[in-house]
Amino acid sequence: MSWQMADIWENIAQAIPDKPAIVDGDKRYSWAEYEDRAARVAQVYTDHGLKPGAKLAIYSYNSAEYMEAQFGAFKARICPVNVNYRYLEAELTHVINNSDSEALVYQAQFAPRVAAIREQLEHVKLFLEIADGSGEHLDGAVDYETALQAASPMPVIERSDDDLYMLYTGGTTGMPKGVMYDHKTFSSALFTKGFEMREMTLPEGAAGFGPLTQALHAADAATRSIPACPIMHGTGMWIGAMIPHALGGCVVLFDNSHFDPAALWKLTQDEKVTDLTIVGDVFAKPMLAALDDAQAAGKPFDLSSLQMMGSSGVMWSAEVKKGLLEHIEMVIIDSMGSTEGSMGASVTTRETTESDKTASFDMAETTRILTEDGKPVAPGSGDIGLICNGGMVPLGYYKDEKKSAETFRTFDGVRYSIPGDYATVEADGSVTLLGRGSICINSGGEKIFPEEVEEVLKTHDSVYDCLVVGVPDDRFGEKITAVLSVSKGTQFDEGALNDHVRANLAAYKTPRAFITVKDVPRAANGKAGYKDAKEIALNALNLEVA
Structure with a gap:
């Protein structure tokens, strides 16, 4: 009945070994190859002294190696730590040190920045460098691919649902904070939401994922997903990669070092992608413009494979959704949430565009809108309350008890995540998001x-x-x-x-x-x-x- 992520993905790899798992340019790995490469990098970690419970920072654009490094960490019961590739020296040093990371997996192009802070890194004993054609190199670093090929696959070990998973979030104030989950709370809640979106029932633990994914492939209903946004963040990793993987799907990596909407649509067309994950209007507006331009030039993209487009965390305006749906018949899932938990969603199709309202969401069953003292906000009252998310509630912030106590609170015996977003409740029970109180x-x-x-x-x-x-x-x-x-x-x-x-x-x-x-x-x-x-x-x- 395990919910540890590596147990789930290993079960899927055993069930559908020859089906595609990762596409990254010319790199195409089946589930068996993906699992093998993750097992080899897990052995590299252990060979360099990382033990269960250790932390490992990953500093990379969207890449196959990012996914492998994370999977390998789960295999070895190590906690992967996401590093924002836009961070400069102060924030970069903070995340690596604050997380107590003992290893850093990074793309070679970031070697100069790593070199500048190397002496300040308190715990790192392994620098695992991914060659990327940049010509950069950190003295003493271990080449990722060479080490992976030299290692034997790490044997499967017994793991725990209590193993730590952590995602660092920048938030709106202060230095980034690590949001902590145990694997069971995180994966069971995340995958429940992903399966519900597809009107599917979640298996009762890792052993059930294999048969389910076999059935999906047999029915020609497998997912092919592009996280168009960075997988270093929750939206890209959770919605764009982890949920599709839980369905036995293939994750198609998009070069996100520079956002090119036309290139994204071409990749969607060429790879016959079923799911796209973006982050609101900042992605959707240029994507819509690219569709309009292609249409005007008489060279529209063939996007008939696309079934679903998802977003989370920022505004996705109703007008832009409507424009996209004029080009593509699909379902749009606009989620309201943060690294600290999901709160609700809105679903838009061609049939519902006229009634769609920007920033209006249906609450999840575990979500409440409460006043500062924990009293429910009455629908239609016009009163403003805090969005309080139950269910998928983190353990807390890593090494920050004060902030944890402020954000994760209990009302009437129920523990909630309250990151500071305010909303009103409409007469029909839907929620209108107002924004973060700190701004x-x-x-x-x-x-x-x-x-x-x-x-x-x-x-x-x-x-x-x-x-x-x-x-x-x-x-x-x-x-x-x-x-x-x-x-x-x-x-x-x-x-x-x-x-x-x-x-x-x-x-x-x-x-x-x-x-x-x-x-x-x-x-x-x-x-x-x-x-x-x-x-x-x-x-x-x-x-x-x-």
Whole structure:
């Protein structure tokens, strides 16, 4: 009845050894080859002194080696640690040291950055370097492929449902934090959601995944998934890779070092992909533009294989969903969640686009909207509450008891994850997401959630992307300021934008200043760069940080 990830994937590999598991350019591995390579890298870890319970950092773009390194860690009962490839020296050092990582698996192109912090890394005793054609190399590092080929596959060992799984999240303030799960809580809850989306029943442990995946392949219903967003983050790894793998599917790796929407659609077409995972409008808007351009050129992509597109964590506007569905008949799953847990989702098809509303979600059965003191928010009341997620609740933040106590709380005997997202409950029971409390703007005594204003601004034809921040103001305390990029072929008109916001929101939520930029600051996974946006606003308005 094991729920340890390696046990599940080993069971699948034994059941469908010749079926495809990984595609990464010219690298194509069956489930048997994938499992063998993971077993070999697991042996490399143990040969270098890593024992069960050790931590191992992975610093790479989307690649087959990333997936193998993680699978191998699970096999050896080692906890893999995701490293954001955009981090500079301070954050990079923090994640590796804070996680107590004893090994670092990294692409060679990052060797200069690793070399710069090498003396500060407190526990790392193995530098495992993935050759990537960059020509970079860290002295003393072990070549990944050479070590893997020289190693014998590690024998299967007994594992525990209590083995640690951890994902580092940047959050909105402070240094990144490691969100801890035990394998049973994590994999059973994650796969339950993935199977429910497909109206399937989850097996009762690892042994049940093999027969189920055999049946899926026999019915020609196997999943082929592209995580178009970084697998170093939860959305890409969990939705784009782990859930498809649990279905015995193939994960097709997309080169995410530079996002090329036309290349993504071509890969989808060529590999006959069934599932795509993105992160909201920052991915979906250029993808829609690429479809429009291909259509206009008389060379549309053949996307008849695509059945599902999923996103999590940021806004995906109803207008963009509708545009995509005009090109592709599929199901769109827009999930509301964070590294600390999933809270709800909305499902959109061609038949439901007219009723779809941006940032409106149906709550998961384990989700509640509660006030600060744990009282339920009544549907239709207009009151604002905290989104409290039950079910898939982490153990806590690694080595941060204070933050753990603040985020993971118990009301009426039920433990919830409360990362700080606020919402209202509509009369029909659906949830409208307002945003993270830590970025809430206080203007003239009124609380304004940036995402609510951003959603309205982005429905105007002239706004391609935007973030809303508060800057110091003598009269109001904070002045609402929009940092935005203008849609191609349109003109920026401040008066028209003011009128548009006022027609949809209370007047006090209208931005008092608009700043246009070429690109709105966002992380590689599409998450909002509010800190950078605020700096842009302060500089543009000649203001200093309060």
